[in-house]
Amino acid sequence: MLRLAPWLIISLLVGPILAGLAMAVLPAFGYLPALGGEAASLAPWQALFAQPGLARSVAISFASGLVTTAISLAVVLLFLAGASGSRLDRWIRRMISPLLSIPHAAAAFGLAFLIAPSGLLARLVSPELTGWERPPDALVVNDPWGLALMAGLIIKEIPFLLLMSLAALHQLDAERRVAMARSLGYRPAIAWLKVVVPSLYPLIRLPVFAVIAYASSVVDVAMILGPTLPPTLAVSILTWFNDPDLSRRFMASAGALLQFGVTAAALASWWGLECLVRRLGRGWVTGGQRRRGERVLRLAGKALILLAAGTALVGIAGLALNSLAGFWRFPDALPQAFTWQHWQRALPSLGGPVTATLMIATVSTLLALGLSLAALENEQRSGRHPAQGRLTSALTLLYLPLIVPQIAFLFGLVVVMEALGTRPTTWLVIFGHLLFVLPYVFLSLSEAYRRFDPRWTRVALTLGATPNGAFWRVRLPMLLAPLLTAMAVGLAVSIGQYLPTLLLGAGRVTTVTTEAVALAAGGNRRLIGVWALVQASLPLVGFLIAVGLPRLLWSNRRGMRGTP
């Protein structure tokens, strides 16, 4: 049974994605019988390339994939190099979970309200410092270069890359390496960058690729912060799919394939950049320079991460303020009055979506946890250890749902499901969520699972326990903390899913996220504030349980509490 687990996982992830992609390829070449497309043709591609501003859409999507990733990664590495052991370090580590649990859309709304010409920052300093009685006419949010979009993505990707780096660092014994380098006279931050980063990067390479893919194809953040004339490619595709003129479906399918290509091109360019950095960096690493730049690097590492974390938190605080605001005229720093009206209006309709969200998230996370545990236990018993970070290992397939743009295969997947006669039900949505929950659960669990000291199991076996007994009574209880963390990650991923819920649930399954995005279409910032706070607080509860429960259960066993 256990031996089937890896195959089950791979077919669960790969099958639907390939089927969905196939159903995007057919219409892209003119085949869609329901709309009278019976013969292969290149017309959809001609229509696509005739779209005004297409080159610009593609350029922004491509650039935001690369720039977002480069900056997020740089900030994370500089922070780890410059701040380890400091009080800031401990604070940021505690903030990772709350920051991760803020949904992308909520963070984007928070940022938009913070930096807009009529936003919170302008209100705080106006009219005293600026003399603005009216907001200045400056194109800050939705700028044509996508800078606001990239900023919004960066503040969300930093916590993700940080979490992945911290998990990988456990394998590297970074302290000893740095101590060795310091004994040779290297300053701490320089030492970290020179002796830890070259070994760390290969371990976080796949998460980095996932960030590139996400940033180049994101829909909700781009709708809120991205350029509008034209929007990014992914947003354009969504509008074409939703166009009342059904013949645009052909062009939209071609666009979905183009998006696939743009993401692939961004990944390939990143790979080229890797080679370049490796070549240029080698000289710097081995050059023997021990202290130059130390202070700047330390300062940059601390300042940048503070800026990113602070922006996200102040943005959310701004939304919270909005959810309680009466009329709030520019340039007042605070609303004229506070009211519970917005919460009171929203509360009666919160119950259903919150229950559905929690149910879907719990079931998909438990399924993912079961499959991941089965695969990992199989790996342990068969004594095989997959090569990590290498692109050729089977583990790479786990990343497929994170690297293939959602918009490229989800529409096709809906058609496949329809053709199979599957009714859109909560189960179908759970299955759709599993595609994205499973990789994250597996990735956050696998590290702790593989590092688990094999001697514990051996002791249990010599004392007469069966392999299953050792698994249930020794391994699982000792891994409680990482198990709960993996579950919290899974819950957070599931709660944040928008497109899979909408498309596979046929809109009938409403979760907090689908409600929030539908309301976001209404642009009422006060209601958005209410829903974004609810949306952010649900995953936070999961993270709190993950931290709190082991401490409670193991209050008499300090080593089991799993504090990082």
Place this chain on the structure above:
Amino acid sequence: MPIRPLALLPALALMLAGPLQAAPDPTDWNAVLDEARGQTVYWYAWAGEERTNDYIQWTADRVAEDFDIELVHVKLSDTAEAVSRVLAEKQAGNDDRGNVDMIWINGENFATMKANDLLFGPWSEQLPHYPLTDPENTPAVRYDWTIPVDGLESPWSSSQVVFYYDTALVDAHPRSMTELLDWAHDNPGEFTYARVPNFLGNAFITQALLELAEESEILYANMQEADFDEITAPLWAFLDELHPLLWRGGRAFPANSSELRRLMGDSEISLALSFSTTEASGAIANLELPDSVRSYVHDHGMIGNMSFMAIPYNAQHKAGAMVVANFLLSPEAQAHKQDPRVWGSNTVLSVETLDEADRARFDGIDLGIATLSPDELGEVLGQPHPTWVDALAEAWQARYVGR
């Protein structure tokens, strides 16, 4: 539930008939009511406004009470999502157990569904409440953007474009597109409209064309490619001059009417437009706009249209959907909808022809401080043919996107 063998017979007959299940016949209304009892109706409706959602929830409570129908609001951010869904079902050969029972629809989405045979009907003209709209004298009920309705959709709401402005910031509002241009020259950055092809953006450029074109009659027939450039030339000259004077110099546009409203609330702009005559009053009550905002219309008249309920050809609960659509047409539901404290969406009923008790329901409504009275709203201009609106939207994008 006790099983009564005789009661199973009709069901058995239906099963034998296979997928060609008999559609409910609206002329036999009692049979429709019987069939609808206990059904769950999935109503796919745009959900960007909290007040709309609250009204739909009220409807759900009422039809559960009166007709034993469970009404589920499937919340959309774009009506075309529902059209996509029906299309995907047709593509997959699902012709008799579709998920979408009822869609709030009009204009291009209706034209598309009608042209692709995705609609059930005719049914709407047989609804018991349909005569209350006085269809003989109300062409808007029979033509949706000039496309004949042919009984394929039942009227629900009527709306008209109005402008609104902040009297604290603007002294005298413009009364025509030409005056709007002059006003924008004096007040650059103070006005913008929704991004085309959003329906409000389309409405603005269509309104501009109706006011500026030499001849507007031609816009109400199927567009001929040859006429397009000549007819629309004054529009492009107008927009080319207007855009640099808009908010953000016309380099960005708000996505929809609510974002436009938010810009007013943040006092980034002082003049905007809406497809709802009660928008300003509702937003003031909702604390989104200052109470110094008022509405106005152009002397030329303003574009107006109706929105409808349609039932997809493969809907599973057609009887339930018909009963809900008929309830939505009742004087009770229509008057409740028109109250700005509830929603403020105008009725499609011909109020003068109602009996006294029903007329009183409408007379008692307070429309709010920023809402124009029916007399002040002036002439309603019909929506041009969808082919024109499509072509305008496409030309707009070719001209202004990616510059």
